[in-house]
Amino acid sequence: MHEKNLHDTWVDAGPICGAPDGEYSKPFSYLMYYEDEFKSLRDAPLTIVEIGVFRGQFLETLGRYFPNASILGIDSQPERATFQGKNIALAYGEQGDREGLDAVFRTHVPQRADIIIDDASHVGELTKSCYDVAIQWLKPGGRYYIEDWGTGYWQDWPDGASIQAPMFEGKTPSGFASRLISHSAGMIGVIKELVDHVGAAESLDTPTIASMSVIPGVVRLLKAG
Ligand SMILES: C[S@@+](CC[C@H](N)C(=O)[O-])C[C@H]1O[C@@H](n2cnc3c(N)ncnc32)[C@H](O)[C@@H]1O
Numbered sequence: 001m002h003e004k005n006l007h008d009t010w011v012d013a014g015p016i017c018g019a020p021d022g023e024y025s026k027p028f029s030y031l032m033y034y035e036d037e038f039k040s041l042r043d044a045p046l047t048i049v050e051i052g053v054f055r056g057q058f059l060e061t062l063g064r065y066f067p068n069a070s071i072l073g074i075d076s077q078p079e080r081a082t083f084q085g086k087n088i089a090l091a092y093g094e095q096g097d098r099e100g101l102d103a104v105f106r107t108h109v110p111q112r113a114d115i116i117i118d119d120a121s122h123v124g125e126l127t128k129s130c131y132d133v134a135i136q137w138l139k140p141g142g143r144y145y146i147e148d149w150g151t152g153y154w155q156d157w158p159d160g161a162s163i164q165a166p167m168f169e170g171k172t173p174s175g176f177a178s179r180l181i182s183h184s185a186g187m188i189g190v191i192k193e194l195v196d197h198v199g200a201a202e203s204l205d206t207p208t209i210a211s212m213s214v215i216p217g218v219v220r221l222l223k224a225g
Pocket of ligand 1: 055056057076093121
């Protein structure tokens with residue numbers, strides 16, 4: 001029986017990582033979502049990778065919440081992270097550097113990961129590049145989470161834009177519109193493209209994604225077993 005849920009574990013981790021009192025770098029709704037996702041796995045000897053760790057608050061949270069897991073944090077500025085968990089390791093890695101990221105996984109998680117969480121740049125091009133590498137290091141049946149994908153709706157984000165109205169384009173010989181063009185700025189294009197990995201897996205030269213769940217702020221992909 002575990003004493004604390006994910007939210008309370010997160011709150012406890014705050015002071016260890018130097019998080020300003022009451023500052024929530026992760027929305028409450030995400031913590032509730034992850035609680036539902038993770039509670040049945042708490043005692044399992046999982047390998048978990050978090051890409052984008054900042055102060056290390058979620059890293060420390062994961063280390064406490066999963067006492068039998070091995071946790072790896074990857075960040076382009078790892079020196080900012082503080083944690084106490086003996087089951088946590090930290091490595092330098094840049095999302096857009098395919099070879100470097102691949103080497104980090106090969107060195108630290110040769111057994112491959114059960115869970116990968118991308119909470120790093122939230123920039124489409126970098127997120128996609130990171131996904132292409134990291135998904136290879138996820139076990140069949142493993143879970144890949146992408147956080148804060150809604151940045152693609154933000155006009156002031158480096159690759160975001162205000163949402164565009166969807167528009168039908170072209171005509172098929174049978175007289176139907178041939179395609180629906182919809183918002184695809186930054187992260188939104190990446191998330192929508194991942195639907196192809198579920199629906200057209202057999203035609204793509206990529207690892208098969210068995211299912212995809214999309215909620216505000218968090219996307220979860222289940223790698224086919
Ligand atoms: C939102 S913060 C992570 C917060 C952390 N997951 C938590 O919940 O406590 C984003 C982190 O991603 C890192 N980051 C941003 N762009 C990156 C990139 N291209 N490659 C690797 N890390 C990156 C930043 O240095 C920062 O520490």
